[in-house]
Amino acid sequence: MESNMEAAIISATDQAVIEAAKQIKLLLVDVDGVLTDGRLYYGNNGEELKAFDIQDGLGIKLLQRGGVQVGIITGRVSVLLQRRADELGMEPVVQGREDKLTALNELLQNMSVELHEIAFIGDDLPDLAVINRVGLGITVANGNAAVAAKAKWQTSRSGGNGAVREAAEMILAAQGKLDDILAAYQ
Numbered sequence: 001m002e003s004n005m006e007a008a009i010i011s012a013t014d015q016a017v018i019e020a021a022k023q024i025k026l027l028l029v030d031v032d033g034v035l036t037d038g039r040l041y042y043g044n045n046g047e048e049l050k051a052f053d054i055q056d057g058l059g060i061k062l063l064q065r066g067g068v069q070v071g072i073i074t075g076r077v078s079v080l081l082q083r084r085a086d087e088l089g090m091e092p093v094v095q096g097r098e099d100k101l102t103a104l105n106e107l108l109q110n111m112s113v114e115l116h117e118i119a120f121i122g123d124d125l126p127d128l129a130v131i132n133r134v135g136l137g138i139t140v141a142n143g144n145a146a147v148a149a150k151a152k153w154q155t156s157r158s159g160g161n162g163a164v165r166e167a168a169e170m171i172l173a174a175q176g177k178l179d180d181i182l183a184a185y186q
Contacts (some may be wrong), residue, residue: 005182009173017153020136021174024068025117028104028130029164031074031081033123034140037160050080051160059165060088065184066177073100073107075126101129121167122147123159138167 010018032038035056041049060070070090074081077096085093092111097103100122108115116135120127123143131137131151139151142158153170155163172178 005169006173006176006178009170009178013153013170013174017136017170018174020116020152021119021171023117023135024119024171024175026069026071026111026113027063027119027121027167027171028071028073028134029120030100030122030124030127031072031078032076033143033159034121035072035081035084035160035164037158038123038142048078048080050078050084052084053160053162053165055162056160056164057084057088059162059168060090062172062178062181063168064089065181066172066175068171068175069113071107073097073103073120073130075100098126100126101133104130104133119167119171121155121164122151136171 029035035052036050043049063070071092072085072090073094075098092107094103115133118134119136119138120130120134121138122131123140124147125144128147128150131147137151138153139147140155140159140163148154155166157163157166169178172181
């Protein structure tokens with residue numbers, strides 16, 4: 001039986017997106033502009049700072065509870081990102097790969113998941129090739145227009161502001177898992 005939240009998400013989402021989301025076993029995300037708001041902060045001593053949305057973190061945990069693996073493919077390298085990924089149990093974590101499609105293809109050689117079972121959330125042109133190849137290409141509300149035109153689904157929330165959580169809840173609702181997972185918090 002669907003919860004009110006599941007029913008609301010399913011009824012508000014295109015049926016083709018729901019069908020694709022039912023197949024997802026692995027969600028891969030970009031970082032800057034998806035897990036963060038896309039801004040880079042530097043301290044006076046050259047240190048890099050990043051802000052991660054706590055609701056996105058819980059969304060990742062909810063997906064993991066629902067049996068969906070969550071990982072990262074990003075063009076930049078960041079110790080802070082690895083720390084956050086470790087805290088959330090995210091795997092795989094691929095950093096420093098500007099050619100994200102090549103990185104995805106390399107991952108597929110070592111994982112037992114098919115392209116149609118992968119969702120990817122990106123926000124800008126370096127993400128476009130992956131969005132075009134996976135089963136469910138997603139962009140954030142403030143994603144680049146060319147990316148939004150090719151993505152199968154666009155969140156209503158912007159990157160770094162709950163977009164990953166929104167995508168997590170949509171995927172879990174499509175798979176009929178959201179109700180049971182949320183029940184644990186009541």
